[in-house]
Structures are given as C-alpha cells and as structure tokens.
Amino acid sequence: MTAVPSSIVRHGLRRSWHDYASMLRWHLASLRIWMALVAIVQVLSGVGLVLGIALFFRRIPASAALYVSTGVPVINLVMIGLILGPQLVANEKTAGSYDYLRAMPVSRSVNAAAWYTVCLVNGVPAMVVSLGVASLRYSLALHVTAMLVPAVLLTALSATMLGYAIAHAISNAMVTAMVAQVLVFVVFGFSPILFPITQMPRWLGTLNWWFPFRHMAVVTRAALTPGPHPGLTTSYAVLGAWSVLCAALAGRALGRRL
C-alpha cells in the first residue's frame, strides 16, 4: 500500500486518549522482559520487610506490627516510583535512545499519565500481597475503607511523579541513579513510614512535614485503620501539591530544549 505523509497536527481529548493508550502499550512492552522480575522483587521486598522487622523484637508489640503492616504497602509504591522510572530513563540516556523518546509525537502530560499507570500496575499487586502477608503474620484485623483507593492512587502518583521528575530533570544518568538511591535511603531510614513520627527527633519530624513520604503513610494508614486521623486533609493536600509540582518539573524537563 502507499502511505501518505501525515499532515495533521492533532489536539484535543481524542488525541490525548489515543496517545495515552499508545504510550501505555509502549511502556508495558518496553518492560515486558523485566516485568516478572520487577514483580518478584517487589513482592519479596515487601514480604521480606513485613517478616524481617519482627526479628528486631523478641515479641513484636502490637503497635509496631500495625505500623509495619500499614507502612510496607507505602514502601512498595514508593520503591516502584522512585526506582523504576529513574533507572529506565538513566539506561535510555546511557544507550543514546533518549532523544528518540523525547521526539515521540505525544504530549508530555499524557506520557506521564501512561507511566503512572504502569507504576500502578507494577506496584499494586505487590502492595496487596504485602498487606495480606502482614495480616496473616500479625493476625491483624485491618479496617479497610473505600478511602484506600484515593490513598493508593495519590501515594503512587506522588512517588511516580517524584521519580519521573528526577529521571528527566537531571541530565546526567549517573547522577539520576545516585539521587534516586539517596531518596530510597531517606525513605527507609529517616521517614516515618514504618514507625511513628514521635520516635524521631523533633527537628527531623518537622522536616518530614515538608516531604511527601510521611503524608503517604498518613493517608494509607488512615484507610486501613480506625480513626481518628488528625491532619488527614492536610496530608492529602501536601501529597497533591507534591504530585503537581513534580509533574510540572518533569514536563518542563522533558520539553527543555538546549
């Protein structure tokens, strides 16, 4: 057949939907040889955390078990967002294929939305498994509410957009990977996700108020445990602000022309 050169500059919702579906296929296909491995690592790390932290105690206190059980799902979502995106983009930069991806005729925001979906697809199953194992291991009666849906969506969104911004805003592949690793270190060691903020020095607790990780734990835990949950609205607002900020940063970086 004879092709005809494309003379159309597409706009509007139908273009966005088409771009979203196409880029979702692109991202999923790009990951296909890694998908199973990523899922296994995600499940193992989540379950490993759930079971491993109990070893710190002769008999784990109920409050610690609850914190771990409701914190590990957050860790699952954060790890996917902070590691997978920056690692893949760093690989593309190193291989030289980054220019082709930047030259794709799709809108930046829709591309980011497709990537977010991929992170959800990769992160949520591991999150569910971690939660299930935690419930069995610690005999918890979790109080799962419908608010788990927005909590997970927003937690994954802010983590994914943070990773996306790091991936695209930092031009050097090595620096991208290092910053992502430092953030992972911060998440594990210095963010009140797996333990209460009251156990941190006051200044570190205050500092954490400005970062998204503590708020991810607050909204997720609120959807899994009975209330009251003071500051919940604020946490949603902070996470929303971080998501918008990081998405804007990533979009700006992707569209940056040297």
Added chain:
Amino acid sequence: MASQLGPETAPTAGRTAEYWAFQVDGVTKRFGALAANDNITLRVEPGEVYGLLGPNGAGKSTLVKQAIGLMMPTSGRIMLGSFDLVADPDAARQLCSYLPQAPMPIEAFKAREAIELAGRIRGGDRHEVRARTEDLIEALDLGEWRNALGAKLSGGVKRLVGFCMAAVRPGRLVILDEPTNDVDPLRRRLLWEQIRDLGAMGCSVLLVTHNVLEAEKSVDRLAVLFGGRIVAEGTPSSLKAADRSHLRLHIMLAPGTETPPLPVWAAAPTRVGHNLITTIAEDEAAAGIEWAKTLIDQGVAEEYALGATTLEDAYIRLTSHLSEDVDEEGPTK
C-alpha cells in the same frame, strides 16, 4: 486527508507541494563561544531527498535536533509549510519522523510490533499501519525477523527496523540520521529504494550522512557542512563540476612514512591516516601511474588506485576529510 483523531490544526491555504517545503533560514546554534551551526539556510522541497554531508562535529545532528524540537536555535527560523517548528515543538514532533543516529530503544519489542506501535503513536489508523508495516517488512527483506525480539537483532537489522518505525507513518519531513549504518550491502540497496519511495509519496527527506559515495547515488541535492557552516550546496553533479576532466589518484602510503613531495601537475593533496589523495588532469594519467609505481618501488607506498573523480573528491576538497568508507579500507585498485 481525513483526520483520524479529533480536532486538528491543518493549513488552510491548500496543501500544494510547494506549501510543505522545509526551510531553514539563518539558523545559528551556539554553545558558549562555539557555533555548532553558523547562519545555515537551506530549503528542501516536498519529494526531494536532500543530503546533509559533513565529518563528525560538522553540526549535522545539531541541525536536525533543532528541526525536531530537541534543541532551540540561538537565532533563525525553521519552517515546515506554514508551521514554525521552533515556536511549536509539538507540531515539529508530529509533522517530522525521526530516525536518530543512536540505537532505537526496541530491545523488548518484536520487530513487527515496534513498527506498528510507532505508526500508531504517530497517529496512524490501525489497519493502515498494519498493512504498511507488512509492506515495509517485505520490501526490506526482514520477514525472518518479523517476530524476533529487538534484543536478538543484529545492529543492521535493528537499524532497518528503526527506519521502518520512521517510515510506517511518515511525517511531511522525514529525518534520517545515518540510516545505512551497519546495514549489509544487499539491504542497503533495498533501503535506498524505500528512501526514494518516501520522496515519491511527497515527503521531504533530510538525510544525514558522512558516507559520500552512497549519498552521491541517492540524493537529489545536498549540502556539505563543515565547521558549522554550509560550504557547498547543489546537485551531486554540480558539486563535481570542478573536477571534470580530472582523475583521482589515491595512494596508500606505507606506515610511518612522511607525505612525499607531489609532482607539479598534481593538485594539493589530502592525507588522512595512510591515505593520500589528489586529483590530476586526464592528460597526466600515465605520469601519475608512473609516479605511484615509483613510490611503491621506493617502499613509500603500498598500493594505489587511479579512477574517475567522484563526489568524494569535492567533499575532500571542501572538508579535508575522507568519507567513512575510505577511512579504514584504503584504496581499491
């Protein structure tokens, strides 16, 4: 052409062939004090295959990256039809297809899948894209790799798949950066046919290469870039005009030898590695052969070749560089 996808911005003044010309007007791109592109002006008509030749660092890739919206010119305009590609990078990405010099990111894709998906991402209709994909696979003799993963493809086949991704739903401007790299001679010929077909469809084709010999046979017009500037532009024949009635004498010097003094009837030579290239008048052919044989007898040279001048000679004269095919292989007797 009917839109497949929602509202569109389309030219209103009619889509005549002239309307979709690609125009670069006084483009300068500076990185600090370095001018990677220095006041470049060129025009590629629809249906034309236009070569951009030059050695590494001449500014070829910098120019195409500005056209596709990956870089911003320091000054100047880049237009495709009525679209200002600098002011509207989204339009640039939609109207231009691009095969970059770097490897395509298709390790996890099957060849056919990568081509089809590229066509869909470019806004193509599902059935049309599928049919065109099959056509390209057949035309480039890629059938045996149709369902092979990109990770298992050789560099040349991967390059051809990359070309298909750019050509499956071509833009008004198709930018091909070194499309024949790593491709075997048989499929190179098939590839050139497909590149010509893009022109026949009405695309403007901007072909970046430093393979002068291939470009000579395949482009309608070309520009030679050197040091960020266009140092010559025209048809391959017009660029060779200065070398008519001359022959090329190519001498492969022995390793470690100095450039020997040239006879007065030889033009100023270019030496790259062990290759010494000059042009001589046709009347001096016998003297040229005699001189080359003497150099071999003296151990200064190992072999020589005397033949018709090509675009390569104009290229050497303009840039003091050899094209990639001669750099490593030396002359063929």
